[in-house]
Amino acid sequence: MSQTGKKVGTVRLQNLSYAHKQSAVLMAAVELDLFTHVSRGSSRLPELAEALTISKVNAERLLVACCALDLIAKSGDTYENAPDVERFLVKDKPTYIGPWMLFPLMDFEKWRDLGAALKSSDRPKTLGLYETLTDEMAVEYHNATYSVGLGAGMLFARDVDMSNRSLILDLGGGSGAYCIAAVQKYPHLHAVVLDFETVCKVTNRFIAEWGMSDNISTHPGDFTRDQLPQGADLMIMASNLPQYSDGMLIQIMTKAYNSLKSGGEFHLVGETLNDEKTGPLGPALWGVHEALFGSEGRSHSESEVRFYLETAGFSDVSVNEFIPGSLSRITGTKY
Template structure:
């Protein structure tokens, strides 16, 4: 009764604590994806024993896991009309997003999250300032780095037309595009498609060259796109471009390196040239949107100094680097542009 009285006086409930305090939901879900449970159930419902045999799982452990997935509303149960057995089936959301081979399959990214489990386990260690004991799956030297580059390219295929539409590069002023840390160069390729007068250079680390070559071949843009190997964190950038793309790069490093990068980006652009930045943006006090605030923790767990930033912070760095016409695009969240001034003699 005392607890109820105290709770009533404070107007608080421990529900949010219970919801956040346990790994139960997340690890149960990610494990089910890694095991391929939803793909195995996509043809027809199966009993726990049949599914355990198909996936080489421990029968009793499989049943416990499947029951939990029913509680999570990813599976449901029914009685098989022929055998009379209790069988498990995918819910519509699981059937749409968690079955390998389906157009909207999300399992590859979820497996990446599952492989980051040990990195997240170091969060207290990192927050205390002791550094990272596990290598990030996103690190350039990671065995998964090329696979991730292909996954980013698939994601960019869907987004790139919308982003390039927003940049409006149909006039003759955009001739040479520099895609910094662009991986396969899917955004640059989309820009090049907008006019015969446009060419592009992708500047990124050597291992992603294979992804770039695949994009150029798919897009039939040989001769209009090229790849320069380099490290955008430190290297001098090529020069004389009319548009620089800095997409999903700033959250990989801290403010000091980002200021330096934007100075180097300005040096790569001709007078009147533009920079386009795509980021997961925080509000000015860094507490929302929820996804951005949590993604910022994710980046901190993976890389030294990495985190998300606000549009206000990025705009200040652009101004320091000498850009003007700084704009946050309300019609495409996370997109910012700025221009190098034209100095009249």
């Protein structure tokens, strides 16, 4: 019995210990396009086995696990996608995030060595994972971030009034998703995506696909070391937060403050923790991720980010809901 008098069991712990199987089931289902076939009308086991070109017994194994994970619901002998699966995991829908779901395969094996990574006394590398980013990795990485980032960029463009802005600088803009969504909503805007040279090659492809090369350009560089382009009246830094230490974040934000136009706004969209630092789970795990890649980074709480922005000189710093449980948007103004 626990102190609260409730019976204590092992099931929760066992499920956590075997959680890699849950990820593997989800990723296999995405890889095999299970949810797409369900959405297109294959709703029974024999049709699904045929559509996926796997044996009936393997189709049953996969479907049972997907039901247990609440990815799929079963009624009689027919299967139906859960609402989030139907919206985000059906190929050809503009909301499809399959590449982002498969992205963890890149470091799936590495997590086996987390204990050793946590004990490592190697000197941390400021850029962690990015120290060894190749052209090939950048393509795979940003096909994945684009699939999930475009939706986030649209949310940003919905929440932030950019009608009186003229130039965005997106620090670590990756695929360019935030700038693409901003220009789509506000066609008068110009934007610069600053990212590593390997990444900018991928960014240029996405910008060209959207026919936005006149509005959006790339600026190869490293925002920890290089000068930032001057003259932006809106700056974004999205999904980079756990990568860096508090000291480095204050340095980056100070640089951002100095290069921003007076009256401009800085928006940090980050994987923030609550102020007690007890969650949410996603941001907490991104912090752990940094130990695997040997950076100086960790997860930061909303009030810590507020403090970094104020230390850099920003006023009217506010924390705004963005994607609850995943990202918040913390904003400051330069007067």
